[in-house]
Amino acid sequence: MGYYILRRLLQVIPVFFGATLLIYFMVFAMPGDPILALFGDRTPNPALLEQIRDQYHLNDPFIVQYFYYITGVLQGDFGISFSGQPVNDILVRAIPVTLRLAVMAIAIELSLAIIIGTISALRKGGVFDNVSLVIALVFVAVPVFVLAFIAQYFLAIQFGWFRATVGGQNNWGDLWLPALVLGFSLYATSMRLTRASVIDTLNQDWVRTAYSKGLPRRRVIPVHVLRNSLIPVITNSATNFGVLMVGATVTEGIFNIPGVGGTLYQATIRQEGPTVVSFVTVFVVFYVLINLVVDLLYGLLDPRIRYAK
Amino acid sequence: MKRNKLALTSLALLGVVGLALAGCSGGGGDSGDNGSADASAIITTNGSEPENPLIPTSTNETGGGKILDAIFAGLVSYEANGAPVNDMAEEITVDDPQNLTVKIKQGQTFTNGEEVTADNFIKAWNYGALASNEQYNSYFFEDIEGFSYDADSELTGLKQVDDYTFTIALNKPASDFALRLGYSAYYPLPDVAFDDLDAFGENPVGNGPYKLASEGAWQHNVQIDLVKNEDYQGVRQAQNGGLTISFYASQDAAYAALQGGQLDVLDAVPPSALATFEADLGERAVNQPAAVFQSFTIPARLEHFSGEEGKLRRAAISHAINREEITSTIFQGTRTPATDFTSPVIDGWSDSLEGSDVLQFDVDTAKELWAQADAISPWTGSFQIAYNADGGHDQWVDAISNQLATNLGIDASGAPYPTFAELRAQVNNRTISTPFRSGWQADYPGLYNFLGPLYATNAGSNDGDYSNPEFDRLLAEGISSTDLAQANEYFGQAQTVLFEDLPAIPLWYSNVTGGYAETVQNVEFGWNSVPLFHEITKVG
Numbered sequence: 001m002g003y004y005i006l007r008r009l010l011q012v013i014p015v016f017f018g019a020t021l022l023i024y025f026m027v028f029a030m031p032g033d034p035i036l037a038l039f040g041d042r043t044p045n046p047a048l049l050e051q052i053r054d055q056y057h058l059n060d061p062f063i064v065q066y067f068y069y070i071t072g073v074l075q076g077d078f079g080i081s082f083s084g085q086p087v088n089d090i091l092v093r094a095i096p097v098t099l100r101l102a103v104m105a106i107a108i109e110l111s112l113a114i115i116i117g118t119i120s121a122l123r124k125g126g127v128f129d130n131v132s133l134v135i136a137l138v139f140v141a142v143p144v145f146v147l148a149f150i151a152q153y154f155l156a157i158q159f160g161w162f163r164a165t166v167g168g169q170n171n172w173g174d175l176w177l178p179a180l181v182l183g184f185s186l187y188a189t190s191m192r193l194t195r196a197s198v199i200d201t202l203n204q205d206w207v208r209t210a211y212s213k214g215l216p217r218r219r220v221i222p223v224h225v226l227r228n229s230l231i232p233v234i235t236n237s238a239t240n241f242g243v244l245m246v247g248a249t250v251t252e253g254i255f256n257i258p259g260v261g262g263t264l265y266q267a268t269i270r271q272e273g274p275t276v277v278s279f280v281t282v283f284v285v286f287y288v289l290i291n292l293v294v295d296l297l298y299g300l301l302d303p304r305i306r307y308a309k
Numbered sequence: 310m311k312r313n314k315l316a317l318t319s320l321a322l323l324g325v326v327g328l329a330l331a332g333c334s335g336g337g338g339d340s341g342d343n344g345s346a347d348a349s350a351i352i353t354t355n356g357s358e359p360e361n362p363l364i365p366t367s368t369n370e371t372g373g374g375k376i377l378d379a380i381f382a383g384l385v386s387y388e389a390n391g392a393p394v395n396d397m398a399e400e401i402t403v404d405d406p407q408n409l410t411v412k413i414k415q416g417q418t419f420t421n422g423e424e425v426t427a428d429n430f431i432k433a434w435n436y437g438a439l440a441s442n443e444q445y446n447s448y449f450f451e452d453i454e455g456f457s458y459d460a461d462s463e464l465t466g467l468k469q470v471d472d473y474t475f476t477i478a479l480n481k482p483a484s485d486f487a488l489r490l491g492y493s494a495y496y497p498l499p500d501v502a503f504d505d506l507d508a509f510g511e512n513p514v515g516n517g518p519y520k521l522a523s524e525g526a527w528q529h530n531v532q533i534d535l536v537k538n539e540d541y542q543g544v545r546q547a548q549n550g551g552l553t554i555s556f557y558a559s560q561d562a563a564y565a566a567l568q569g570g571q572l573d574v575l576d577a578v579p580p581s582a583l584a585t586f587e588a589d590l591g592e593r594a595v596n597q598p599a600a601v602f603q604s605f606t607i608p609a610r611l612e613h614f615s616g617e618e619g620k621l622r623r624a625a626i627s628h629a630i631n632r633e634e635i636t637s638t639i640f641q642g643t644r645t646p647a648t649d650f651t652s653p654v655i656d657g658w659s660d661s662l663e664g665s666d667v668l669q670f671d672v673d674t675a676k677e678l679w680a681q682a683d684a685i686s687p688w689t690g691s692f693q694i695a696y697n698a699d700g701g702h703d704q705w706v707d708a709i710s711n712q713l714a715t716n717l718g719i720d721a722s723g724a725p726y727p728t729f730a731e732l733r734a735q736v737n738n739r740t741i742s743t744p745f746r747s748g749w750q751a752d753y754p755g756l757y758n759f760l761g762p763l764y765a766t767n768a769g770s771n772d773g774d775y776s777n778p779e780f781d782r783l784l785a786e787g788i789s790s791t792d793l794a795q796a797n798e799y800f801g802q803a804q805t806v807l808f809e810d811l812p813a814i815p816l817w818y819s820n821v822t823g824g825y826a827e828t829v830q831n832v833e834f835g836w837n838s839v840p841l842f843h844e845i846t847k848v849g
Contacts, residue, residue, distance in 0.1 A: 032730030036737055038360065039369065039445065041748050042762070043737055043770040045458045051443050083360050084507065085529065093529060157568045164569025165562045167555045168532045256555075256562035258530040266358075266558065269699065271730060 008292045012285055019284040020073075020277050021066060027273045028062045034271035038082065056082070069274055073281075079274030081267070087278045090263060095282065097170050098252070098259035101182070102244035104175055106237055108183025109190055113233060116187075117194025118226065124199060136188035144185040148254040151181050165256040178255040182248065186240050190233050197229035204228075231301055238294040242287045347849030349550035351536075352829060352842065354574040355563040356554035358530050362510020365496040366437030366444040372556070374493055375839055379535055379552060380515035381496040382543045384411060384430070385487070391600075391654055391754030391836035393491055396543040397425060397516070399473070401490070406482035406789045413473045418540050419499040420520040427475040429497035431467045436503070437494060438464050446494035448769065449752070452486065454478045482789035484796055489753040518545045518843045519552055532556055545843040548831070552842055573829045573847070574840050578822040580701060583641040590824040598645045599838040600652045600751035601819035602759055605694050605709075606773040606812065607744040613688060621682035623811035626692075627667050628675035629716035630709055636817050639704050643822050647815035650804050651759040652751065654836045657797030664808030668815055672716045679717050691720035695745035697732040698725040702746055705816075736772050747772065747813055754836045756800040757788055764812055775812035 035052050036044070050059070057065050072079050078087035120129040139147075155177060156164040162177040163169070201207060202225060210220045249261030256262075260279055267275035359373030365381060368374055384398035395401065399412040417425040436442055438450035441461050450456050454466025466478035479486060489495070497516065502509040512524050518541050521527065522534035536551035555572070557563035560579035566572040568589070578586045587594040609615045613622055632646035645653065648660040648668060682688070692713060696702040706723035713721040724743050726732040735741040749770075751758045762768050765784055766776040780803050787799030821838035831844045 030728070030730075031734070032726075032728050032732070033734040033737070034730050036733045037728070037730035039733075041750075041770070042369075043772060044445070045448060045769065047440065047458045048443060048445075048447060051441070055443065083358075084362050084510070090529070152565055152569075157565060160569070164571060165557070165566040167557075167566070167571075168528060168553075170531075253559045254562060254565075256557050256559070256566070258556075262558040263530060269728070271728075 005292065005296075008288070008295070012288050015284055015288055016281060017070075020070065020281050023277045023280045024066045024069065024273060025062060027268075027271060027276050028065065030271050032271070034058070034082070037270070056080075065273065069277065072274075073278075078278040081272050081275045082270055087275050090275060091278060091282060094258065094260045094263045094279075097257060098245060098248060098261065100170070100172060101175050101179055101248060101252075101257060101259060102241055104172065104179035105182035105186065105244055106241055108179055109186045109240065110233070110237055112183065112187040113190035113194050113237075114226070114230070117191040117233075118198050118221065120191070120195045121198035121202065122221075129195075132191070136191055139184055140188040142185075144181065145250045145254060147185055148178070148181045148251050151177060152254060167256050167258070170257060170259075175257070178248075178251050178257060182244060182251055186244075190236050190240075193232050193236055194229065197232055198225055201225045201229045227301055231298060234297055234301070235294055238290050241290055242283070245283055245286055346548070346830065346846035347550075348548065348846075350847030350849065351534075351551045351553055352549050352573050352845050352847060353553045353555060353571065354840070354842065355557050355566070355572060355576060356533075357558075358556045361445065362507060363513045363527070364444075364502075364506060364510045365433070365493045365498070366442075366446045366449075367510075368493060369445040371839075376533055376535075376554060377493045377496065377513075377515075378517070378839065379519040379554075379842060380513060380517045380521065380538075381493065382515070382517040382541065382545065383491050383493070383496050384413070385491040386543070386545055387491045387754060387836060389833050389835050389841060391656060393488055393754075394544050396491070396545065397497070398490075401487045403484065403487055403791050406484045406791055407479040409477040409479075409487060410470075411475055411477065414542070415473055417516060417542055419514050419516045420538055420540065421499060421501060421514045423499045423501065423514075425497055425516050426472045427469050428472070429499060430495070431464075431469060431475060432500075432503070433496065433498035434467060435464050436498070436506075449489070449492065449494040452479045452481060452483045454480045456480065482785070484788055484791045485753075485755045485757050488755045489758075492753050517541060518543070518547045522551065530556055545841075547843045548846045549843075567824060567826060570826065570828075572826065574823070574825045574832055574842075574845065576821065576823040576834070576838065576840055578643075578824065583643055583822065586822065586824060593825050593827070593832075595823040595825075595832070595834055596643060596820050597834060598653045598818045599821040600654050600754065600836055601748065601838070602647065602650065602652055602750075603644070603746075603748045603816045603819060604647075604650075604813040605744050605816065606747040607814065608739075608741075608773040609775060609812070610739075611742070611744070612690070613682070613686065618682045618685040620810060621678045621685070622688075623814065624667050625675045625678035625682065625717060626713060627811060627814050628669065628671045628678065629713050630814070630816070631670040631712055632668070632817055633670065635705055635708050639708055640817075643820045644817035645820060647817050650764075650807055650813075650815055651756050651800075652818050655751065655754050655756055655759070657756050657793070657800065659801060662801050662804050662808070664805045667808050667811065675716055676718075679719075688719060691722065693722055693724040693743040695724040695726060695732060695735075695741055695743045697727075697729040697746075699728050706746065709816075739774075745772075748819075751837070756797055757784070760784060760800060760803060760807075761788065764807060773812045775810070777806055777810055780806040780810075 035049060053059050057068050069079055081087055116132050120132050123129050152164055156162045166174055210224050249265055252259045252261035264279045356375055357372035360370050361367045361373055363373060363376060365377055368377055382396045385393040386396040387393055397413055397417060399414045402410045404410060413427060434450055437444045438447055438456055439461050440458060453464045455462055455464045468476045499514050501514060518538055519535040520538040522536045526534040532553055532555040534553050537547040560577050561581060563575055564579050564582050567575045607614050636644040636646055648665050649662055651658055694706050696706050710721040710723055736745055749759055761784060762770045764771060764775050766781050783799050783803035787796045790796040821834050825832045828848055830846050830848060833841050833844055835841050
């Protein structure tokens with residue numbers, strides 16, 4: 001097991017270099033002059049322009065720029081954004097906010113999925129099952145930004161149950177509305193997965209055995225059925241977690257959450273190589289680690305996998 | 310901790326106000342008097358994360374500019390209509406078009422207790438002008454004697470007379486120099502700033518109506534908390550307890566916050582709400598012209614656009630555009646059709662300059678002029694307007710292209726560039742091969758600012774490389790005239806030359822659109838589209 005974890009961690013190294021090089025190249029290849037754009041419609045003095053470009057190494061060839069960046073990173077310095085802030089600081093500020101949001105959204109997603117999915121499976125073909133299917137289809141079909149705007153308009157502005165935007169107050173309790181929106185936008189797939197998986201498990205011989213041994217339902221369902229049904233659901237949610245870390249941009253914009261989505265968007269617009277690359281690199285590493293955790297969870301849920309390793 | 314408390318207090322206040330309003334709604338309680346105003350209440354407003362450290366000479370965008378204007382005070386400040394009033398200055402004398410004498414009021418301090426003296430201005434300006442300091446606003450000092458873009462050079466034109474008096478000698482006539490002095494680039498800096506300017510930019514010490522609530526009050530990407538500076542003695546005394554400027558990544562979110570009661574004052578309505586915000590907010594909606602001029606530039610080097618033929622074609626294009634229709638349908642009345650090259654909020658503006666009828670929609674004249682040009686040299690190719698696709702310009706460019714195609718019978722279309730950065734790079738190195746969208750937001754409320762930098766021969770932002778000796782002469786006459794009325798007269802004449810040559814086709818002036826909540830009163834937007842925050846009072 002220890003060797004397995006170590007090997008997975010070492011995989012991060014080639015992924016890290018490959019991803020940073022690739023992303024740095026893509027930012028570098030973006031057309032236009034980012035420094036010139038900082039001056040708006042006013043044309044700055046050419047000498048000043050050159051000086052500022054020099055300061056950010058923008059006049060150097062791609063590989064030299066990348067070298068400056070990567071040497072910094074290896075010394076724990078992610079570079080400086082165009083606004084003069086260390087990218088380290090930006091990361092430290094933005095990531096916890098988005099992490100909080102992602103954890104809440106996944107928690108909401110999982111609780112909805114497991115509860116509704118299990119009930120649906122137990123009452124297959126019944127009214128509850130059909131209604132939950134229709135509702136799930138609606139949430140799958142509606143894009144997240146539509147859901148976000150509707151929730152913001154009705155739940156926050158009209159009814160006043162939540163704050164319309166998050167901004168400075170971004171502790172756990174302040175992120176309820178965006179987390180609900182994200183959770184609901186994601187739950188449908190997990191719910192259907194749970195349902196299918198639970199139905200599958202219910203038909204297994206050992207479930208019948210458990211019942212015939214006289215075990216009560218409240219023991220059979222959570223311990224014997226769910227534990228064996230949740231592997232695909234956990235996998236799906238782990239992927240969702242990665243998606244949320246990177247892809248909550250739209251939601252963060254609508255609810256004004258000072259997380260990674262908005263920061264990354266702004267940095268891309270300004271072609272701030274170091275900022276963009278640093279954020280994306282962190283995500284890559286994150287993805288790798290999340291997958292590691294998922295693999296370890298498998299072992300926890302299914303001892304057969306644990307012993308096979 | 311303190312921040313959270315502050316935010317909580319303002320939230321609680323909001324709640325109380327909401328209750329109070331609900332309570333008196335039956336009696337139609339219009340609290341017209343300010344007797345109940347709460348002088349310690351914090352006003353919340355929208356903003357955007359400053360792109361640079363909060364140093365006056367390196368901030369050239371509105372997000373940081375708004376904060377700087379609140380925490381610093383210059384020699385003059387501007388009233389809502391753009392008229393300058395002395396703020397730090399006791400008296401500013403324009404001795405002649407190239408020389409000024411500035412006297413500062415005694416006993417004014419920065420928030421760290423340091424006294425504001427002539428030296429604070431001279432040092433700050435020299436820092437801003439020095440080439441190697443790479444300050445974005447260094448061009449504001451280019452008219453001062455000793456300035457150089459290429460090498461480090463002291464501003465020899467600044468001379469200290471005594472602790473509170475200094476003189477400014479200019480290297481060329483600029484009779485409106487005194488008018489510029491309210492801009493943030495000219496703010497003074499305390500001596501402590503020069504110990505470590507980067508650290509200062511994070512926690513600036515100013516001399517304005519507000520100051521940072523505490524060390525670290527600037528929460529990056531989130532908000533900045535300002536409180537009233539009790540020591541400030543200038544003309545912009547705060548009528549409230551402070552400002553919380555929340556940074557919004559999108560205008561839509563800010564508008565939602567205003568509707569949701571989290572924001573007192575909003576200075577930018579998102580495009581998605583332009584059609585409805587006046588109905589939503591009623592008399593709390595703000596929609597008035599601003600000092601922003603929009604156009605598209607046709608470089609003279611383009612085929613068919615030089616000489617007599619070029620003049621005819623430019624006039625024809627201008628006549629073929631129905632500005633009224635575009636501003637009312639596409640922009641929902643939040644643009645005002647242009648009648649000159651400046652802006653109606655600037656003193657000396659006129660909508661009846663000689664030659665301005667070229668901006669009127671007149672299809673017959675357009676066709677006739679185009680035919681006359683064809684007689685000189687037949688039209689070939691297509692007419693394109695380059696724009697950046699990331700700036701929401703596609704609708705109006707398409708509309709204008711359609712009008713040109715219909716009214717002139719030519720092939721016309723938009724030429725989108727994915728990003729603003731790419732468009733500016735092509736404009737700057739002159740590789741752009743089509744006309745392109747252009748615009749100007751004034752730095753200070755003077756007519757010259759809309760003309761000199763854009764159309765004078767070899768001027769810094771003359772992206773179309775326009776050159777006309779007659780225009781240059783009239784502009785020089787105007788800027789050398791210490792009599793404001795006389796100067797504006799010249800600037801008007803200079804514009805008649807522009808109406809003939811049309812180096813850029815004027816389109817419209819942007820309006821400032823905004824609004825405020827029922828929780829506040831006395832919201833007035835200034836000439837530069839920013840609310841006069843110090844005047845705002847909270848209904849208590």
